[in-house]
Amino acid sequence: MISVLIALADVGPGVQLEEQLAAASMKTQWDASQAAGPRGGTLATVVLVDADHLGSRLTEVADAWRNGPSVPGIVAIGSSTAARQHAPNAHCSLLAPTAKVATIVSAIQEAAKLRLAAGMRWAVLRAAVGMPPAPDTAAAWGPTLAGARNVDIEIPRTALRWHAAHYTTATPRLDELIGMRLFTPTELELIHKIDGTRTVQSLVKLGPPEPMHAARLLWSLGSLGALVFTPDVHDLNTVARRTLAELRAHIKARAARLERSTFYDVLEITPAAEYSDIEAAYQLVASRFSPQVLSQYELTDLTPVIAPMWELVEKARSVLVDHAARGRYHDWLRQKLPELRTSWAVDPPALAAGAEAYVRGQTSLGEGDVHKAMSELAMACRHVPGHPEYEASLAWARYRVQVGSGRDRAEAAVSERKLVEDLLLGCRPWPRALVALALICAAGGDADSARWHLRNALLADPTLPAAVQLAQRLGMRR
Numbered sequence: 001m002i003s004v005l006i007a008l009a010d011v012g013p014g015v016q017l018e019e020q021l022a023a024a025s026m027k028t029q030w031d032a033s034q035a036a037g038p039r040g041g042t043l044a045t046v047v048l049v050d051a052d053h054l055g056s057r058l059t060e061v062a063d064a065w066r067n068g069p070s071v072p073g074i075v076a077i078g079s080s081t082a083a084r085q086h087a088p089n090a091h092c093s094l095l096a097p098t099a100k101v102a103t104i105v106s107a108i109q110e111a112a113k114l115r116l117a118a119g120m121r122w123a124v125l126r127a128a129v130g131m132p133p134a135p136d137t138a139a140a141w142g143p144t145l146a147g148a149r150n151v152d153i154e155i156p157r158t159a160l161r162w163h164a165a166h167y168t169t170a171t172p173r174l175d176e177l178i179g180m181r182l183f184t185p186t187e188l189e190l191i192h193k194i195d196g197t198r199t200v201q202s203l204v205k206l207g208p209p210e211p212m213h214a215a216r217l218l219w220s221l222g223s224l225g226a227l228v229f230t231p232d233v234h235d236l237n238t239v240a241r242r243t244l245a246e247l248r249a250h251i252k253a254r255a256a257r258l259e260r261s262t263f264y265d266v267l268e269i270t271p272a273a274e275y276s277d278i279e280a281a282y283q284l285v286a287s288r289f290s291p292q293v294l295s296q297y298e299l300t301d302l303t304p305v306i307a308p309m310w311e312l313v314e315k316a317r318s319v320l321v322d323h324a325a326r327g328r329y330h331d332w333l334r335q336k337l338p339e340l341r342t343s344w345a346v347d348p349p350a351l352a353a354g355a356e357a358y359v360r361g362q363t364s365l366g367e368g369d370v371h372k373a374m375s376e377l378a379m380a381c382r383h384v385p386g387h388p389e390y391e392a393s394l395a396w397a398r399y400r401v402q403v404g405s406g407r408d409r410a411e412a413a414v415s416e417r418k419l420v421e422d423l424l425l426g427c428r429p430w431p432r433a434l435v436a437l438a439l440i441c442a443a444g445g446d447a448d449s450a451r452w453h454l455r456n457a458l459l460a461d462p463t464l465p466a467a468v469q470l471a472q473r474l475g476m477r478r
Contacts, residue, residue, distance in 0.1 A: 002112050003027045005044035008077065009035040009053040013097060017048065020101045026108070037061045043070045045112045048104075051078025051087060051094060058083065062090040066119050071127045073111030074118065075104070091118045091162055117158035125223035128155050141224065142182050148220035153212050156219030160200050163229035165300040168203055168218065169196035169241075174226040187217055194227065196234055196241045199298050231301070242452070244297055250288060251302050253426030255309065262333060263316035264344035268388075268428055270351050271330075271344075275321055282317045284428040284460060289313065343386035354383030358390050361397065370400040392420045392433035399440055413444020429460035435467050442474065451476055 004026050008014040014030040021028040033039060035050050037060075047065050054061050062074045074092040076083065077099075087094035093107045111118075116128040122136040129147030134140045174191070177183070183191060186209045193206060204214045221227045228234055233245035258266060264273075267281040287293065290313075294306050319325045337345065346354075361376035377394035384390060395416040402412040420437045424430065434457035442450035451474055457467045 001025070001027050002108060003043060003045045004029070004108060005034070005042055005047045005072070006030040007034040007047055008032065008050045010050075013077075017104070021105070021108075024101065024105050026105070037064050038068055042068055042072065044072045045070065045115065046073045046075060046108045048075050048077055048108075049092075051076035051083035052080045052097075053078075054086075055080070055082040056086060058086040059090040062092055063119065066115075067121065067123055069123075069133060071115060071124050073108075073113075073115030075107045075111050114154070114158050117155045120159055120219060120222040122223060122225070125220060128152075128223075136225075138176070138180065141177060142180065145177075145182050145220055145224070148216055148223075149213070151216060151220075153215065156215045159219055159222075160204075160215055163222075164201040165199050166229040166231050167196055167233055167298075167300075168194050168198060168200055169228050169230065169234035170194050171226055171228060173224065174221065177221075177224070177226055186213075190214055190217065191221075196238065197244045197298060199300055200229060202298060247288075247294070247297060248299065248302060250426055251294075251299065251305065251309075254289065255305050255426075257426040258309070258312065260339070260341050262337075262340055262342045262345045263320055263329065265342050266312055266316040267320070268344060268430075269320075270346055270384075272348060272351055273320070278317060278320050281428065282313070285313055287460065288428055343384075346384055350383045354380045354387065354390065357383065358393070361393060365393070365397060370397050370404065373397040374401050386423070388424055388427055388430040388433040389436075391423050392430070392436035395420045396436040396439050399443065403443075410444050413440050413446075416440050417444065417449075429456060431457040431461040431464050431467060434460070435464065435470060438467075438470060442470075447474060450474060 004021055006014050006017050006021075006028065008017065008030065009032055011032065014032060018028050018030040029044075034042075035053055036057075042065075049058070049061060049065070051058050058076060062076075065072055065074055074090065076087050076090065076092050076094045077097055078084075078087075078094060079096050079098075083094060093111065095104060095107055099107075116124050118124075123133065125144060125148065126133055126140075128151050129144060131144060131147060170191075174194075178188070178191070189208050190203065190206070193203065198206070200218060203218060204211050207214060209217070218227065222229060232248065233241050236242040236245055264271060267273075267278065267285060269277055269281045273281070289306075289309060291306055291310055299306070319329050333340075333345065357376050357380035361373045361380060364370075364373035364376055374394065374397040377390060377397050380390040381387065381394055399412050399416045403409050417437065417440045420433065420440065424433060424437070434453045438450040438454040438457065441447075441453060450470075454467055454471055454474065454476065457464060458471065461467065
């Protein structure tokens with residue numbers, strides 16, 4: 001018989017549900033004192049929680065219940081916006097307070113059946129493999145992993161379904177388990193492919209081992225705390241993960257940046273751009289955002305935006321390289337410009353003034369006159385706001401002026417670095433801007449990030465003198 005604990009705050013619904021479920025031959029107890037979470041161990045098979053009462057604490061409380069000795073299933077009762085928002089994260093069904101008894105009974109039966117699949121933790125793993133509760137110690141890991149190889153496949157399949165599109169990353173515990181020689185050679189083949197850039201679903205399909213064995217392995221390792229499953233890249237401690245995380249950030253920022261923008265913003269060029277400028281910009285955009293480049297990465301939830309984003313790039317290029325089409329576009333742009341957001345559709349006089357001020361600022365930087373450089377570069381940015389090269393050079397000049405005035409180097413670098421990194425998000429690669437960013441990072445003591453940004457600058461322009469010189473100073477191999 002299924003044992004049900006009704007943890008609802010209000011006496012009316014609580015008593016009514018207790019009577020209705022008892023009539024449906026379920027062992028039922030209403031206890032309002034546990035509406036805010038478990039108070040002592042419970043042997044209930046299923047707990048009905050008050051989602052309206054718990055609100056944003058629903059996930060926390062559901063997990064607390066599942067950590068109990070009986071590892072109960074959870075059914076949430078509620079109708080508020082918060083309840084609907086948090087029930088998916090709590091991995092539980094959400095029923096309206098007005099739901100029919102038959103619906104509630106069905107949800108309870110389903111929760112009882114899949115109670116060991118709602119989460120991945122040590123207590124659930126032990127219960128799922130039919131072993132009694134035990135401390136999470138190295139002595140228990142081997143027998144538990146062995147038992148997990150034969151667990152009912154519906155448990156890992158259902159548990160992993162919540163994380164199918166999540167990235168899979170190893171924790172230090174996985175190294176401990178490998179050191180204890182607890183895996184078969186086939187299992188080790190899959191484990192060595194877990195680098196934080198692949199999703200659960202791709203690892204299960206990748207093999208070896210075969211999918212059901214792979215699902216059991218990933219589920220058991222997740223339950224042991226040897227793997228974490230996250231919708232975004234878990235950490236940036238490897239080149240592969242940092243590259244993927246940065247690319248995801250670029251795609252998100254670009255989608256927001258291009259909303260109601262102009263074709264000039266799509267390619268990041270000015271109306272003065274000639275054919276060669278357009279083609280060069282197109283190639284730089286392609287180096288970061290083309291479907292061919294992005295197909296090398298698992299982008300999960302961002303995949304649907306790639307094709308539309310690239311179609312816009314192709315359209316911008318085709319219009320701007322065709323003189324007649326470009327003329328018609330300018331006619332349309334004159335009418336619609338007040339409704340659009342643009343950083344690049346700038347009038348020719350402002351473009352010329354900005355370019356001249358930028359050259360003067362760079363010259364002053366080279367001569368060591370940082371105050372004059374900052375003044376000239378600020379003027380360039382006023383004429384062409386948001387230009388990556390102008391803004392990044394201004395940040396570098398401003399950093400040098402601040403440090404020269406006595407400000408702490410690391411503190412000044414943090415603020416200027418963030419401004420430039422935020423500015424470059426969603427853009428095509430801008431080598432000179434990346435060199436300025438690398439200089440700020442290096443001056444602030446973060447040589448690793450300096451090398452990272454410099455590497456990206458050299459990928460875009462391997463012959464850029466400033467990048468080559470800085471790479472030599474930082475001891476980078478090319």
